[in-house]
Amino acid sequence: MRKIRAMVVDDSAFMRRMIGDILEKAGIEVIAAARDGVEALEKLNGFTPDVILLDVEMPRMNGLIFLDEAMRRGPYRVVMLSALTGEGSQYTIEALERGALDFIQKPSGSISLDIEKKAEEIVSKVRAVVEVPLEKLRDFKALRFPSREAGKVEKGMAGGEAIAEKLVFIASSTGGPRALKALFAGLRNLKKSCAVIVQHMPAGFTTRFAKHLDDIAPFSVIEASGGELTWINRAFLAPEGKHLLMKEDKSLVLNDDPPVAGLKPCADLTLLSAVKAFGKNILAVVLTGMGKDALEGCRAVKNSGGKVVAESQDSALIFGMPGAVVRENLADWVLPLEAIPRVILEWDEA
Structure with a gap:
């Protein structure tokens, strides 16, 4: 070789x-x-x-x-x-x-x-x-990101100050920053859902990356600091060096426990806590990345009656994370990146 x-x-x-x-x-x-x-x-x-x-x-x-x-x-x-x-x-x-x-x-x-x-x-x-x-x-x-700043409604306030009925959870790692920007560029305002993102990044990067996502998303995207409520039509990015968990009242909390399989934040921990708060009303989206983070979280989502989307091998730069979900037969949809926004929007509005 x-x-x-x-x-x-x-x-x-x-x-x-x-x-x-x-x-x-x-x-x-x-x-x-x-x-x-x-x-x-x-x-x-x-x-x-x-x-x-x-x-x-x-x-x-x-x-x-x-x-x-x-x-x-x-x-x-x-x-x-x-x-x-x-x-x-x-x-x-x-x-x-x-x-x-x-x-x-x-x-x-x-x-x-x-x-x-x-x-x-x-x-x-x-x-x-x-x-x-x-x-x-x-x-x-070749991916291009349209400017969405003019289309925002008071930085994503279209949902008002109402707690989300549903959660769109997104996990990604290698190749994720560009995939996430493409994904968010394809979305519209969410009517019933809040979004939470775990992107594996080391210290010093998630604050800036949240701003990059906010510049292109049709709703507000911020780095979670703990204590936020999961309002409709908002998105929260897990900060580097902390686990992002969800309480049963659907508020967010940061956790300083040790890394899980070398990961902090860990998508599995976020999803497992989210199931307790949102039950079956979760759509888990697993994008490109090495390893198998989000696998056990997706298993819990399926057991609770929720839905799972895995990015297909056709578009995922690294098929590790979505591939682990697919191999365990946990994915309701296996789709190329460009098709995932439509599923998110249809699920949100259902």
């Missing part, structure tokens, strides 16, 4: 060496390294990497500009490497929307002497994204 071939793009020679060592130890061949986007583009003329590990903040050409040009030429499978800075997190969110498949947060800044802490995550994400067919990336890159 041919080795996975990677390119490492980072302005720090130390980081390039350390990341390269991590990959080589795992049997992943580093065929090229570059100190910025300009050099990386030059090297793409002579190398064809399976995966590009890309820094965000670099001189001459940052990761975002490089990504645009590389995706125009390619596309390529790209995993972002981001430090926890305001500008870095903003660029990373934009990179995910422009075609990057996933991202890894550097543990201690742009030059992370302790990058070995991320070795397992780096290797697992490289191995995961290499399974994404380039044809899917071409389709994914």
Whole structure:
């Protein structure tokens, strides 16, 4: 079997060496390294990497500009490497929307002497994204998001101050940011439902991502802070580093219990608590992502009489999460991403 071939793009020679060592130890061949986007583009003329590990903040050409040009030429499978800075997190969110498949947060800044802490995550994400067919990336890159700001009714107040009868729950991971924006762009105002989203993200990103979703959704989307009531026609994004749970009075609460299977927030925990609050009135939507988070939650939803939608393998960049639901025969619908908004709206209005 041919080795996975990677390119490492980072302005720090130390980081390039350390990341390269991590990959080589795992049997992943580093065929090229570059100190910025300009050099990386030059090297793409002579190398064809399976995966590009890309820094965000670099001189001459940052990761975002490089990504645009590389995706125009390619596309390529790209995993972002981001430090926890305001500008870095903003660029990373934009990179995910422009075609990057996933991202890894550097543990201690742009030059992370302790990058070995991320070795397992780096290797697992490289191995995961290499399974994404380039044809899917071409389709994914072509997604367009209409501006919805003018169509909002007082930031999603169309439902008034009424507690939702129904819950639309959405879980996603790798490939999720762009899929969620496409999903929300296809929705209208919800008449009976509230939406809750668990997207796997590390610290420093969910606040900005909630704002990105809010810019395109027909209703208000905010990062949950705990204590909110699940009003009709609102959406709440689980914050990074906390589990988002639901009380029986349909209010939201944050929980600081340990990660579940390495995940915090964990979609399973949110769904299991939601079943106690909403019973059969739940539509669980499982989108692209590695692993099987949301599987046990979907099982509980089905046992309560609720419904489940799984994104189909045709459109999911990573079929892990929706595939787990499909294999257990828990999905009422298995649909490409573009068909899911219609099901949500019909279920909401029923």
